Amino acid sequence: MADGPVRPTTIPGLLLVDLTVHGDNRGWFKENWQREKMVAAGLPDFGPVQNNISFNDAVGTTRGIHAEPWDKYVSVATGRIFGAWVDLREGPSFGAVFTTEIAPGTAIFVPRGVGNAYQTLEPGTAYTYLVNDHWSPDAEYAFLNLADETAGIAWPIPLDEAELSEKDTRHPRLAEVAPIAPRKILVLGADGQVGRALRAQFGDQPRIEYATRDDLDLTSPAIAEARHWRDYSVIINAAAYTAVDAAETAAGRLAAWAVNATGPASLARIASTHGITLVHVSSDYVFDGTAEAPYREDAPLAPLGVYGQSKAAGDLAVVTAPRHYVVRTSWVIGDGANFVRTMASLAARGTDPTVVADQHGRLAFAADIARGIRHLLDTDAPFGVYNLTSSGPVRTWSEIAGEVYRLTGHDPGRVRPVSTAEYFAAAAGPIAARPEYSALRLSKIEATGFAPSDGDAALAAYLAEGTTNL
The missing domain is CATH 2.60.120.10 (Jelly Rolls)
Structure with a gap:
């Protein structure tokens, strides 16, 4: 200078x-x-x-x-x-x-x-x-x-x-003198799996605010006036429209784009104007699943369906904020309805499920996502896009289901693998295309000093705790 x-x-x-x-x-x-x-x-x-x-x-x-x-x-x-x-x-x-x-x-x-x-x-x-x-x-x-x-x-x-x-x-x-408190952190989507994990990670400190859609509607045209935004240092957006198949309907398409694209774009403008760090939770669905190795953060976006398209649009909006972290994840497991809980329930009820065997990826435990977000903020990691899932082998949904059966004391052979086409053959409504390969490369976030949980160990711990952990 x-x-x-x-x-x-x-x-x-x-x-x-x-x-x-x-x-x-x-x-x-x-x-x-x-x-x-x-x-x-x-x-x-x-x-x-x-x-x-x-x-x-x-x-x-x-x-x-x-x-x-x-x-x-x-x-x-x-x-x-x-x-x-x-x-x-x-x-x-x-x-x-x-x-x-x-x-x-x-x-x-x-x-x-x-x-x-x-x-x-x-x-x-x-x-x-x-x-x-x-x-x-x-x-x-x-x-x-x-x-x-x-x-x-x-x-x-x-x-x-x-x-x-x-x-x-x-x-x-x-x-x-009453000291001036630090600027606040606002967590959006606080009632979802990642939102609950963020509450467990950050706790109920006075400077942390948790908001559901009832508290703050991302799609509101008045969102820029909804808070005195200069009082905030960080916004963590864990809110999302995740009904993948419903997003293919006329009403679902509107809702998905409003929550997953328009909302993040509004947050990016707010963050840019007020010097706020914007953390946005993204999805593997922004890719088309044709890769043969785990996706890097800079892989071209090529979403297949409305949900993935709306999430990709949200990512593109968020990266315009000077201070941003896009945390891209997949197959989220936390406190709430999810695949692992469903399989554990079916096993306990004696059901022999059919489970998709031609989609490949890794689970991402909500507690890991929350821990990773806090790590990025606490260490002042370089702004940008980061993949974050559990580590370990890439597996199919049916393989994970079999592991859930085994870990809960049931015969994994009761899980019948089928193709995606077979699984949805009798579906009455529209079905969104799913990426066949969703594994994400983790080396970028690991280079910041963060160690993702081993997927097998995390799954065993989740089930051992009665699937109530965050």
Whole structure:
């Protein structure tokens, strides 16, 4: 970056920026904010929406310490300030202090929740700042007294000689400050198998919200106004229309496209606008099943039916969000109606089922999917598309059914393998085409340090727990 380095400070996320000031006999010029260069140099792409200037006539004008629920990029247009920042965010760095002088050749990025204050060192100082949210009286703020003994800020001009507002003198000491909580995580599709597993993975923390369709309708035209989205850091979309055969009907086609394509497209716009990380659970049905080896993440999309087409469209929309994880999975098994539960129930009732033997893939346990999503978020893995299923041999549905019978103490020979065509021969309604090969290559997510569960061991554990695990 031509404008100099971005430097860390003693407060996490608080970054100093050296700006090049070009001067001659007429005055000077600088690029105060240049998105492309500054993001390349290491500043967050924080999406400013408002530019404010505070002009100060006198030396010693002192303002703060205010922590707002948005990011701020501070510099001066004229003059010079002594800046002081105190971390008022919930966490181990709460109370950390950093001070420095800011002149036209310096800027500082102030992350959400870090208290900001300054004292003017020259007359006619113009203090300027960009923010990435609009001011709201309903937002949650935190304030700290400028004279707080714990922070111990060494103001160049003693506060009893400085210009302060009466309101700033009444702010609380550090021990009385309510820390600003982190931005929230929103889990959509919380009543599905993956949604329940995500609840088990993240727990009922105050900063985690779980929403069903009754709470938040992805297909609503008003979804952009449904939340104050700047309060969220992550959206995990586990909602989906999964009725593969019903999607081939007129009503089902509308529903599948609304939930699987239009909804994710809306979320991608929201995530792009508000700097949110969007996690989207996808499907093996985006492929046509003609592969002879496990599909890579970058394999061409070629869905066979409406369900797969709508999921592929959703994937293409989600990857337009700058911060995205598309987690592609298959044959999901968790807390809810699924193939393994059905086979275990049939075995217990003495039924000898016919099961498809010409579709190949791997099971994906919902607990594994939730664990993988958390891993990607916790490790700040590179954004992109990741396959995530259990590991182990590629099997057919009939082979998995036989294993369920064996593990539950029944004769696997009772499972009769049939072709997909035979299985659906007597079906009354429309039947969607299924990919014959659905195995997904796992090396990309493994390279981030994540170890998918062994499929055989996970199936045995799932059945041993009475098929009630997540």
